[in-house]
Amino acid sequence: MEIKVLKNVMMKNNAIGGDNRWRLKQSKVFSLNMVSSPGAGKTTLLKHTLGRLTRNHKVAVIEGDLYTSKDALALEQFDIPLIQINTEGGCHLDARMISTAMDNIDLESTEILFIENVGNLVCPASFDLGEDKMVLLYPITEGDDKPSKYATMFQKADLVIINKVDIAPYLNVSPEKAAEEVRKINPDCEILTLSATKMETLDGWFEWIEKEFSLKSQE
Amino acid sequence: MEIKVLKNVMMKNNAIGGDNRWRLKQSKVFSLNMVSSPGAGKTTLLKHTLGRLTRNHKVAVIEGDLYTSKDALALEQFDIPLIQINTEGGCHLDARMISTAMDNIDLESTEILFIENVGNLVCPASFDLGEDKMVLLYPITEGDDKPSKYATMFQKADLVIINKVDIAPYLNVSPEKAAEEVRKINPDCEILTLSATKMETLDGWFEWIEKEFSLKSQE
Numbered sequence: 001m002e003i004k005v006l007k008n009v010m011m012k013n014n015a016i017g018g019d020n021r022w023r024l025k026q027s028k029v030f031s032l033n034m035v036s037s038p039g040a041g042k043t044t045l046l047k048h049t050l051g052r053l054t055r056n057h058k059v060a061v062i063e064g065d066l067y068t069s070k071d072a073l074a075l076e077q078f079d080i081p082l083i084q085i086n087t088e089g090g091c092h093l094d095a096r097m098i099s100t101a102m103d104n105i106d107l108e109s110t111e112i113l114f115i116e117n118v119g120n121l122v123c124p125a126s127f128d129l130g131e132d133k134m135v136l137l138y139p140i141t142e143g144d145d146k147p148s149k150y151a152t153m154f155q156k157a158d159l160v161i162i163n164k165v166d167i168a169p170y171l172n173v174s175p176e177k178a179a180e181e182v183r184k185i186n187p188d189c190e191i192l193t194l195s196a197t198k199m200e201t202l203d204g205w206f207e208w209i210e211k212e213f214s215l216k217s218q219e
Numbered sequence: 220m221e222i223k224v225l226k227n228v229m230m231k232n233n234a235i236g237g238d239n240r241w242r243l244k245q246s247k248v249f250s251l252n253m254v255s256s257p258g259a260g261k262t263t264l265l266k267h268t269l270g271r272l273t274r275n276h277k278v279a280v281i282e283g284d285l286y287t288s289k290d291a292l293a294l295e296q297f298d299i300p301l302i303q304i305n306t307e308g309g310c311h312l313d314a315r316m317i318s319t320a321m322d323n324i325d326l327e328s329t330e331i332l333f334i335e336n337v338g339n340l341v342c343p344a345s346f347d348l349g350e351d352k353m354v355l356l357y358p359i360t361e362g363d364d365k366p367s368k369y370a371t372m373f374q375k376a377d378l379v380i381i382n383k384v385d386i387a388p389y390l391n392v393s394p395e396k397a398a399e400e401v402r403k404i405n406p407d408c409e410i411l412t413l414s415a416t417k418m419e420t421l422d423g424w425f426e427w428i429e430k431e432f433s434l435k436s437q438e
Contacts, residue, residue, distance in 0.1 A: 037256045037257045037258065037338070037340075037361075038256045038340045038361055038365055038368070038369055039256065039358075039360070039361025039362045039365055040361075065368060066341065066368060066369060066370065066371070067367065067368065067370050068367050068368055070364060070367070070368060089341075089371050091310065091339075091341040091342050118341065119256070119340065119341075119368070119369070120310075120339060120340070120341050120342075121256075121257045121338065121339070122285065122308075122310040122337065122338075122339050122342070123310050123339075123341070123342065139258075139360070141258070141358070141360040141383070141386070142256075142257055142258025142259075143258045145289060146257055146258055148286065148287050148289070149257070149284060149285060149286065149287050149289060149338070150257055150285060150338070151285065151286050152285070152308050164360070166389075167360070167386060167389055167390065170385075170386055170389050171386065172416070197391070
């Protein structure tokens with residue numbers, strides 16, 4: 001009984017996710033679902049990313065959070081469409097939330113849409129939002145053994161960003177080992193290593209976005 | 220419909236949690252539910268804690284993890300009852316899992332039971348396992364603004380341990396600010412500040428366990 005209901009919920013989510021994907025494709029919007037544990041650096045990375053990308057791209061952001069608008073407030077300096085979703089304790093964003101948020105964004109005037117998911121390394125893996133790419137931030141401060149422990153999320157990621165590597169020397173961890181562990185779980189994803197607080201380490205990330213945006217535009 | 224089923228599931232969980240609590244009380248076992256984000260240091264703290272407590276207490280451990288036995292293997296040096304629960308992707312431990320695990324532990328020969336939950340700062344908050352105390356590990360490496368963002372978990376915690384404070388000088392974070400943020404969400408919980416990797420910072424934690432174990436024994 002419980003499993004049956006859960007299946008229905010998931011099928012419905014995935015159907016709406018499919019609708020979202022179609023709408024985004026029609027409007028030629030490149031979309032990214034940013035996932036991670038709490039405090040992994042999603043908002044910090046997004047802040048630096050908007051500073052760079054808004055120079056020559058039309059960007060919109062959907063912020064997911066359990067209760068607060070802290071992450072949206074951290075981005076309010078940017079003159080872009082910015083939608084805050086509060087899940088009221090819910091552990092993930094779902095496709096319907098994104099559909100409703102998209103109703104409030106002029107997709108025709110948007111090139112790149114960032115969706116910052118709830119900080120949770122388990123549940124968001126099961127909910128397709130209709131995004132083009134899932135980007136997983138993995139801070140090395142969590143230890144270099146996490147991929148096999150949270151395998152579902154790592155398997156679904158298109159890009160894994162090993163973050164906070166400037167802190168690695170002060171911890172008993174290795175970004176290289178972390179990358180190897182990611183590879184064991186997901187041999188096909190791309191991997192970047194950076195520190196979201198250090199602008200000079202973000203070139204690879206910006207290049208990845210431009211490459212993927214360009215590929216999407218040619219579809 | 221969906222909400223109704225969820226309520227039933229929660230009621231059933233809480234009923235079994237109540238049974239667990241009764242069994243633990245009958246056997247005079249002091250039990251702790253250790254919760255946190257991924258990579259917060261639960262296993263590291265547990266390892267050092269077992270090294271100390273097994274000298275003069277009979278300790279048992281239930282390890283929760285999505286897929287692997289890594290955390291249990293990290294503790295295999297200790298000659299204690301150690302049960303690994305794999306949730307197979309599930310985002311939290313529930314009371315039935317703990318009930319089954321307890322069937323495999325001689326509770327009459329146990330004084331202190333540690334339950335290490337799945338690394339997730341959202342979902343475990345909703346599932347009473349029957350434990351005496353919920354202990355939340357909050358690594359300062361996640362930033363000092365997390366309590367209001369993950370309020371449900373912080374509200375339920377009896378003890379919040381601000382961990383990895385030895386790394387704070389290398390980050391733009393303040394353990395004092397983190398403690399203030401915890402207080403705003405949960406004025407009644409106790410707060411400890413330590414580094415789970417540094418044995419010399421753990422005295423307050425050991426004293427807290429002894430105090431609570433002693434109080435439980437007098438019930």
